[in-house]
Amino acid sequence: PVIRREDYLPPAWLVPEIALDFALGIDETRVVSKLKVVRNPDAAGATALRLHGDQIAALAVRVDGEAINDWRLEGPDLLVELPGAEHLVEVETQVNPAANSKLMGLYASNGMLCTQCEAEGFRRITFFPDRPDVLSTYSVRMTGDKATFPILLSNGNCTAQGEDADGAHWAEWHDPWPKPSYLFALVAGDLVANHSTFTTMSGREVDLNIWVRPGDEGRTQHAMDSLIASMKWDEQVFGREYDLDLFNIVAVSDFNMGAMENKGLNVFNTRYVLADPETATDGDYDAVEGVIGHEYFHNWSGNRITCRDWFQLSLKEGFTVLRDQLFSADMGSEAVKRIEDVRILRSAQFPEDSGPLAHPIRPDSYQEINNFYTATVYNKGAEVIRMMRTMAGPEWFRKGTDLYFERHDGEAATCEDFIKAIEDGAGLDLTQFRLWYSQAGTPLVSASLSHEGTTATVSLSQTVPVTPGQPDKKPMPIPLRIALFDRDSGTHAGEQLVVLDKASDSFVFEGFAKPPVLSINRGFSAPVSIDIERANEDLVFLAARDDDPFARYEAMQSLVVQHLVAAVGQGLGDAARAEARAAIGKAFAAILTDPALDDLMRGELMILPAESYLAEQMLVADPGAIHAEREALKTWLGREYADALTALHDRAVAVPYGRDAAARGARKIKNQALALIAAGNAQEGARRAYAQYRAADNMTDRQGALIVLASLDVPEREEALAEFHGRYEGNALVIDKWFSLQAGSFHPQVLANIRKLAEHPDFTMTNPNRVRALYMGAAMNPKAFHDASGEGYRLIGDLIRRLDPINPQTAARFVPSLGRWRRIESVRAAMMRAELEKIAAEPSLSRDVREQVTKSLG
Ligand code: ARG
Ligand code: ZN
Numbered sequence: 001p002v003i004r005r006e007d008y009l010p011p012a013w014l015v016p017e018i019a020l021d022f023a024l025g026i027d028e029t030r031v032v033s034k035l036k037v038v039r040n041p042d043a044a045g046a047t048a049l050r051l052h053g054d055q056i057a058a059l060a061v062r063v064d065g066e067a068i069n070d071w072r073l074e075g076p077d078l079l080v081e082l083p084g085a086e087h088l089v090e091v092e093t094q095v096n097p098a099a100n101s102k103l104m105g106l107y108a109s110n111g112m113l114c115t116q117c118e119a120e121g122f123r124r125i126t127f128f129p130d131r132p133d134v135l136s137t138y139s140v141r142m143t144g145d146k147a148t149f150p151i152l153l154s155n156g157n158c159t160a161q162g163e164d165a166d167g168a169h170w171a172e173w174h175d176p177w178p179k180p181s182y183l184f185a186l187v188a189g190d191l192v193a194n195h196s197t198f199t200t201m202s203g204r205e206v207d208l209n210i211w212v213r214p215g216d217e218g219r220t221q222h223a224m225d226s227l228i229a230s231m232k233w234d235e236q237v238f239g240r241e242y243d244l245d246l247f248n249i250v251a252v253s254d255f256n257m258g259a260m261e262n263k264g265l266n267v268f269n270t271r272y273v274l275a276d277p278e279t280a281t282d283g284d285y286d287a288v289e290g291v292i293g294h295e296y297f298h299n300w301s302g303n304r305i306t307c308r309d310w311f312q313l314s315l316k317e318g319f320t321v322l323r324d325q326l327f328s329a330d331m332g333s334e335a336v337k338r339i340e341d342v343r344i345l346r347s348a349q350f351p352e353d354s355g356p357l358a359h360p361i362r363p364d365s366y367q368e369i370n371n372f373y374t375a376t377v378y379n380k381g382a383e384v385i386r387m388m389r390t391m392a393g394p395e396w397f398r399k400g401t402d403l404y405f406e407r408h409d410g411e412a413a414t415c416e417d418f419i420k421a422i423e424d425g426a427g428l429d430l431t432q433f434r435l436w437y438s439q440a441g442t443p444l445v446s447a448s449l450s451h452e453g454t455t456a457t458v459s460l461s462q463t464v465p466v467t468p469g470q471p472d473k474k475p476m477p478i479p480l481r482i483a484l485f486d487r488d489s490g491t492h493a494g495e496q497l498v499v500l501d502k503a504s505d506s507f508v509f510e511g512f513a514k515p516p517v518l519s520i521n522r523g524f525s526a527p528v529s530i531d532i533e534r535a536n537e538d539l540v541f542l543a544a545r546d547d548d549p550f551a552r553y554e555a556m557q558s559l560v561v562q563h564l565v566a567a568v569g570q571g572l573g574d575a576a577r578a579e580a581r582a583a584i585g586k587a588f589a590a591i592l593t594d595p596a597l598d599d600l601m602r603g604e605l606m607i608l609p610a611e612s613y614l615a616e617q618m619l620v621a622d623p624g625a626i627h628a629e630r631e632a633l634k635t636w637l638g639r640e641y642a643d644a645l646t647a648l649h650d651r652a653v654a655v656p657y658g659r660d661a662a663a664r665g666a667r668k669i670k671n672q673a674l675a676l677i678a679a680g681n682a683q684e685g686a687r688r689a690y691a692q693y694r695a696a697d698n699m700t701d702r703q704g705a706l707i708v709l710a711s712l713d714v715p716e717r718e719e720a721l722a723e724f725h726g727r728y729e730g731n732a733l734v735i736d737k738w739f740s741l742q743a744g745s746f747h748p749q750v751l752a753n754i755r756k757l758a759e760h761p762d763f764t765m766t767n768p769n770r771v772r773a774l775y776m777g778a779a780m781n782p783k784a785f786h787d788a789s790g791e792g793y794r795l796i797g798d799l800i801r802r803l804d805p806i807n808p809q810t811a812a813r814f815v816p817s818l819g820r821w822r823r824i825e826s827v828r829a830a831m832m833r834a835e836l837e838k839i840a841a842e843p844s845l846s847r848d849v850r851e852q853v854t855k856s857l858g
């Protein structure tokens with residue numbers, strides 16, 4: 001069944017209050033739910049009360065205290081005809097959390113009980129109008145064995161607790177803020193807290209707890225520091241204050257996604273909470289900070305103002321991603337953060353936008369909403385709001401968000417409400433800009449520069465590609481930050497913002513005796529692809545001199561992309577190859593030694609474009625050729641710049657561990673340099689990697705060395721992998737790394753290694769982190785996934801079929817990799833398609849996988 005945005009109808013009944021009573025047990029939990037229901041004055045007609053359900057049975061239904069039997073089921077939903085305007089409806093259900101392998105609703109993880117209700121998990125706990133525009137005040141009571149569940153948590157504040165005779169205890173929780181059911185949460189288990197406090201700007205003291213399994217509390221301080229920084233930052237930057245006396249975070253090891261913003265009780269995947277230098281890389285530290293911020297910021301963008309329906313998901317997710325990006329930029333390096341965010345967008349969202357699953361940031365229809373928690377809704381959603389901010393300027397944008405928060409506080413709002421508030425508050429006209437919400441596809445902007453006399457003209461044109469269901473596209477407003485550099489002085493007269501809002505347009509600039517060098521889409525001001533023909537010498541110039549750090553990175557990437565696309569596409573003669581390499585080498589050498597660069601930025605500039613991004617530049621890609629050419633370039637760089645790279649590695653090795661930017665930068669270039677040294681000279685690479693591994697006193701160094709060793713066919717490889725496994729036995733997050741780095745390696749036997757790892761006693765299909773470690777590692781590894789034998793496709797196809805009955809949501813996440821077949825050369829494409837067809841032939845597929853596979857086959 002297809003759900004359509006245009007079919008939205010307000011709910012017939014509202015539920016202002018709900019009281020839930022849980023009798024907790026790992027494999028049997030009883031739930032009594034009491035709903036105060038009132039007819040919605042805004043809904044037309046007298047309709048039955050619809051209570052959604054999913055794989056649950058109603059043990060009893062009572063209306064106004066009387067047991068009734070005339071309720072009926074419609075599919076999974078329970079319908080009750082109610083005569084009057086207000087009633088008390090009670091429903092009893094029973095669930096088995098231990099058997100809940102989908103990890104939606106109430107489930108058991110590591111001996112504790114927890115919930116995940118977004119998007120439609122609440123209906124797996126009890127019958128309820130499980131839609132985000134039904135807001136209720138929640139009172140929760142839970143009873144459970146005290147030894148099994150010493151800690152009992154829910155949303156809001158704990159209002160009472162006590163003991164029963166038989167070793168049981170109970171707690172009552174009340175959340176004063178009305179919320180939709182997807183924000184409900186309950187946690188019960190043996191947990192210990194890192195406790196702290198935060199005083200808000202108006203002087204409210206808030207208790208903060210980060211709850212983890214006993215033994216993990218020593219790895220929670222970074223999460224706590226990040227939480228406190230988030231609370232402070234949201235006050236300072238968005239004027240948003242926390243609104244309860246208590247804020248709890250719980251870390252659980254079995255979780256489908258990153259984390260969940262349940263009101264006052266965030267539930268997190270352990271990987272975004274636990275961090276210490278011995279077990280977490282610098283990247284892990286950043287991810288913890290970013291996700292802690294993200295979930296905290298949802299308290300306003302998501303909870304105080306929620307979504308009217310799930311088509312509006314980007315209202316809370318796009319905005320909250322932007323907020324977490326700005327937060328992380330303020331906490332660290334703005335330049336590096338921007339580059340990382342663009343890299344994620346290009347590697348995850350661009351392929352989505354150009355494939356069979358393309359959808360606008362506000363989709364028009366879906367079959368399974370879990371399939372729409374995508375890079376498009378999240379990351380492109382953030383880019384779209386970032387463009388509004390760029391066009392308005394930060395101060396005016398803030399006036400827009402202030403108005404949004406004020407106007408819609410307490411409501412279930414729409415993307416249109418957000419746009420209108422930004423228009424009214426920030427003083428923008430977003431009439432045409434709204435197309436960014438309805439049109440899918442990454443716009444392609446063609447740019448060229450001409451020069452005559454002293455006039456430089458920038459000519460721009462745009463096309464928005466055809467996407468499934470959207471054959472005709474209109475031009476959109478595309479804000480481009482540009483600068484024109486004088487070649488001799490290496491300076492420009494100031495950056496300009498031009499907005500291309502027609503199919504084509506040109507912009508004239510005066511005062512250039514010679515043709516300037518064009519720097520365009522600086523800071524990645526619009527989420528578009530730019531098609532521009534530029535001489536290598538111009539790109540070398542920008543890579544060395546552009547004062548916009550993103551543009552500098554972009555120039556370096558373009559040099560490499562232009563060369564590799566040409567090499568793969570038409571094959572290059574020796575002279576052309578030598579010329580392109582010389583240009584890349586010149587820019588690369590400047591990056592290695594430029595004293596004005598900090599090492600975090602230097603490390604960023606040293607990263608070569610991903611194979612998936614290179615494939616994206618070609619209509620039909622040959623993954624084997626892309627891999628070979630990219631590896632050949634790495635080898636060349638490693639040999640040609642061996643001295644500079646070893647000098648860089650030596651310098652970085654001498655820097656002691658610290659969490660400051662300089663020490664982190666040193667670790668970043670250390671690992672970048674090591675990888676290139678190994679590409680140029682396997683012996684020297686293995687020697688240095690092994691030494692770095694042995695000497696490591698932190699996970700960034702240890703993992704960086706092991707990643708290099710894992711791709712080499714050398715004896716040190718096995719020894720280091722075994723040492724690593726032994727050292728971290730029992731630490732699930734680190735064992736995940738062990739699986740993931742082997743699955744992601746370029747080792748000649750990588751596919752055989754992956755098959756072996758799937759048989760390893762530490763592997764399990766029921767833990768999403770472990771499944772992703774091994775199989776996302778494989779699906780994202782071009783060498784393994786696109787192996788000419790088709791073995792990589794079979795591996796992922798088999799996985800999807802075996803995982804679907806256990807955890808459909810996680811299984812469905814693997815389909816898009818196979819769904820790329822149309823953009824891959826024909827021999828591989830046929831094998832990818834065959835895997836999709838084999839999945840489609842399964843008799844009882846989940847709605848999640850069915851939707852993705854059907855759309856991918858097209
Ligand atoms: N709202 C959560 C976040 O963005 C994600 C939860 C998604 N869960 C799901 N089952 N689709 O942080
Ligand atoms: Zn979110």
